Amino acid sequence: xxxxxxxxxxxxxxxxxxxxxxxxxxxxxxxxxxxxxxxxxxxxxxxxxxxxxxxxxxxxxxxxxxxxxxxxxxxxxxxxxxxxxxxxxxxxxxxxxxxxxxxxxxxxxxxxxxxx
Amino acid sequence: xxxxxxxxxxxxxxxxxxxxxxxxxxxxxxxxxxxxxxxxxxxxxxxxxxxxxxxxxxxxxxxxxxxxxxxxxxxxxxxxxxxxxxxxxxxxxxxxxxxxxxxxxxxxxxxxxx
Numbered sequence: 610x611x612x613x614x615x616x617x618x619x620x621x622x623x624x625x626x627x628x629x630x631x632x633x634x635x636x637x638x639x640x641x642x643x644x645x646x647x648x649x650x651x652x653x654x655x656x657x658x659x660x661x662x663x664x665x666x667x668x669x670x671x672x673x674x675x676x677x678x679x680x681x682x683x684x685x686x687x688x689x690x691x692x693x694x695x696x697x698x699x700x701x702x703x704x705x706x707x708x709x710x711x712x713x714x715x716x717x718x719x720x721x722x723x724x725x
Numbered sequence: 726x727x728x729x730x731x732x733x734x735x736x737x738x739x740x741x742x743x744x745x746x747x748x749x750x751x752x753x754x755x756x757x758x759x760x761x762x763x764x765x766x767x768x769x770x771x772x773x774x775x776x777x778x779x780x781x782x783x784x785x786x787x788x789x790x791x792x793x794x795x796x797x798x799x800x801x802x803x804x805x806x807x808x809x810x811x812x813x814x815x816x817x818x819x820x821x822x823x824x825x826x827x828x829x830x831x832x833x834x835x836x837x838x839x
Contacts, residue, residue: 641825652829706825716770
């Protein structure tokens, strides 16, 4: 299957700072990328969907000013957690899919964010 | 709205035995795809098997097979000859043909007993 690389895999930051997480599709052009949040022992919660070159679509209850998503190219999307607080600590996963119907999504390795 | 339900939070199976994980879904769409993903302790989501709704034949991938009952909106995963490496969280997922947005179930934690 296709490869999606997410970086960093772990990050610890101080409360009030911002953290950027990158999601790259290494061997295909990702027209659509998804960002999920996963709480311990729970399922993946979709935060937002981004299409290359356009603004992200956020799910209800997700603060767009808090979680900035940029999808500037067909191979890169970034999630920036701004003014992070301890409650933002979580596991964040990206996935990417290409063009056309019947398009499977490929997942990154995830990023464990800890805000202290 | 579409929903995916996994009613078994946890399952156990003896090594080399067979186990079936349940998944039901609700949708009014006629064209969609169903998936089973595995999430081991590394947290990497790994695709186990996929099923196109328009196909009547159940998908199989080596030791993994599904029982897809479209009318009943049921999509169970059977793991044969269970191995220790099969221990993980398993998520059932739905993807409508007109969207790229996955809907995940709450997951089933599978334990494999030696």
